[in-house]
């Protein structure tokens with residue numbers, strides 16, 4: 001039917017009514033969301049226990065490497081805490097994890113002529129020990145490929161110092177970390193390929209200090225295994241300067257690491273049952289394991305206590321979710337990711353439908369927003385929610401990496417989110433003796449938890 005002139009006002013009215021109607025309902029939704037977000041922030045800022053829980057985790061339990069008795073303690077601590085906060089159901093999920101121990105504190109010296117000076121190193125996770133003290137001349141390289149150029153003649157019998165700094169020009173320090181990480185992960189095998197007897201890797205940090213940073217490394221099959229250690233940026237610089245002056249520099253090092261057979265430990269899973277869609281899961285989590293130096297405060301005690309705080313807050317507000325909310329304390333993120341892989345494999349086996357997952361594993365700093373791995377619709381929703389959270393200092397809604405633990409859940413349907421805090425100082429602490437509770441700010445940590453609880457609320461109502 002063609003529209004006559006007389007139909008126009010009617011159509012206009014309908015259009016206006018329709019538009020007004022939509023405006024009203026989305027406006028009402030916005031008001032409701034804003035009110036709920038305000039309640040979440042009020043509850044967290046007034047009553048959060050995350051920072052106190054982090055104190056217990058860091059000081060009473062301590063660092064928690066996979067396979068250690070401390071991780072075992074942390075698992076039962078997390079379970080009990082989640083039960084006490086009123087989770088409907090808390091259970092342990094068995095995971096096989098590697099067990100590696102550092103042994104007695106490693107020592108190292110730099111020798112120039114008759115002079116010996118102590119340098120600060122830390123065995124990289126998974127490294128073999130030195131079997132007594134080894135001593136050898138040092139050569140410095142920036143890139144793994146430099147070894148191809150130098151060849152066996154220059155490398156054989158030496159200790160190779162991989163000394164490429166994280167790129168200071170990148171604003172996102174995670175990107176800078178990613179750009180330097182190959183030295184730590186693959187340096188030892190690459191050096192061993194040309195006959196090196198040891199590897200030292202410049203700590204992955206922008207800080208110039210005396211804290212050596214550890215982290216995972218992997219040996220390549222069919223290449224002899226040599227000991228590998230992180231070296232503090234101050235000491236890497238000292239060696240570099242001596243070499244630059246044309247001096248012959250030797251390093252002696254002693255490490256006592258041992259690898260054992262895998263052992264069974266557990267992911268901790270707590271649920272608040274959904275009232276409308278109990279078979280649809282929204283996961284919020286971090287990783288309970290840490291390296292065996294420092295206290296694993298930012299990495300990732302922060303993500304753990306924030307995730308637990310999400311549950312505490314929703315229960316305190318008597319919030320009944322439509323979907324089932326799961327808090328997951330993953331294990332073994334640092335040296336295997338078997339916690340995340342096992343969780344996803346079990347979910348797949350049981351055909352559990354995961355609607356969304358959120359991970360906090362970038363430190364307990366002021367939250368700036370979220371990254372998302374998911375479809376366009378999910379991304380558009382995130383941008384809207386970040387708009388609602390703008391008064392709370394949240395402004396980042398970007399596509400990008402979510403988190404190591406939740407990543408194995410990735411498929412075409414699930415929405416994966418990573419909490420994005422300010423990350424300028426994260427690598428000052430990461431994987432070092434400097435990652436301690438004192439360096440986590442109470443308010444920043446709690447703001448992060450509130451932003452995560454808000455995201456859970458938005459997802460639950462999507």
Ligand SMILES: [Zn+2]
Pocket residue numbers: 287299300333361
């Ligand atoms: Zn981490």
